[in-house]
Amino acid sequence: MDMAGQVCIEIRDVYKRYQSAQEDSLSDVSLDILQGDVFGLLGPNGAGKTTLISILCGIIPVSSGEVQFYQNGTPYSNAERKSRIGFVPQEYAFYQELTPRQNLDYFGAMYNLSKTKLRERREHLLEVLGLEKAGDKKVGTFSGGMKRRVNLAIGIIHEPDILFLDEPTVGVDVQSRNAIIRYLQQINRAGTTIIYTSHHMSEAEEFCRNIALIDHGKVIAAGGLEHLKTVHAVPNLQTLFINLTGEEYRD
Numbered sequence: 017m018d019m020a021g022q023v024c025i026e027i028r029d030v031y032k033r034y035q036s037a038q039e040d041s042l043s044d045v046s047l048d049i050l051q052g053d054v055f056g057l058l059g060p061n062g063a064g065k066t067t068l069i070s071i072l073c074g075i076i077p078v079s080s081g082e083v084q085f086y087q088n089g090t091p092y093s094n095a096e097r098k099s100r101i102g103f104v105p106q107e108y109a110f111y112q113e114l115t116p117r118q119n120l121d122y123f124g125a126m127y128n129l130s131k132t133k134l135r136e137r138r139e140h141l142l143e144v145l146g147l148e149k150a151g152d153k154k155v156g157t158f159s160g161g162m163k164r165r166v167n168l169a170i171g172i173i174h175e176p177d178i179l180f181l182d183e184p185t186v187g188v189d190v191q192s193r194n195a196i197i198r199y200l201q202q203i204n205r206a207g208t209t210i211i212y213t214s215h216h217m218s219e220a221e222e223f224c225r226n227i228a229l230i231d232h233g234k235v236i237a238a239g240g241l242e243h244l245k246t247v248h249a250v251p252n253l254q255t256l257f258i259n260l261t262g263e264e265y266r267d
């Protein structure tokens with residue numbers, strides 16, 4: 017059954033202020049993310065993208081507001097939320113001293129996958145991400161692109177329904193970038209909802225159907241990418257981004 021169009025994440029009036037901070041990192045954020053979507057969370061450095069993803073993944077709490085997850089219109093239980101979500105963080109989330117196979121076995125075991133299922137997923141991911149030849153070498157010796165692909169494999173070892181990726185293609189060459197995006201498109205076609213952040217506007221333009229532009233912790237534009245380009249009369253996402261967030265540095 018086609019579930020496109022059903023809301024799978026409802027974000028309502030979310031505020032976040034870190035303990036030590038003087039200002040809100042997120043302010044009055046409300047968004048609906050659709051099941052089956054590829055949703056881009058975009059914005060300059062320090063806009064609040066990682067903060068929002070961390071809240072959605074249950075890593076940090078909101079200061080106020082609500083987040084609710086749904087599968088085919090039914091709210092997720094807390095246990096489902098943990099087991100049905102995948103997260104590929106910006107930082108490498110693996111053991112450099114272990115091989116990809118050892119890393120995948122370790123992280124797969126945390127999701128209570130059966131031995132057979134884990135082996136099947138592990139070998140599948142090593143193959144589709146071009147890592148099978150390096151499967152028994154220490155990850156610490158890998159190139160940036162290979163490490164990014166290992167990071168991705170770990171985040172999806174349990175076949176999540178909803179996948180969050182924080183800059184999954186940062187610092188990789190064109191080959192690895194293409195491989196990662198192609199694979200994400202493939203699992204999206206198979207039903208995985210994808211929420212991702214990137215500073216790579218042409219990649220995001222090619223990949224995302226809906227986006228939210230965040231700046232200074234606030235949503236400044238949200239909706240269908242094509243619709244936003246038409247409404248703001250811009251030829252591409254990069255121009256939309258610059259028009260709405262300005263030219264000045266954010267450091």
Ligand SMILES: Nc1ncnc2c1ncn2[C@@H]1O[C@H](COP(=O)(O)OP(=O)(O)OP(=O)(O)O)[C@@H](O)[C@H]1O
Pocket residue numbers: 034035036037041059060061062063064065066067068
């Ligand atoms: N642990 C923390 N304690 C205090 N302030 C924080 C913390 N983490 C982030 N911030 C602040 O919250 C704001 C949003 O940061 P966040 O990392 O979410 O932005 P981002 O959009 O992901 O940026 P980037 O594109 O650089 O990754 C920034 O002003 C940042 O300094």
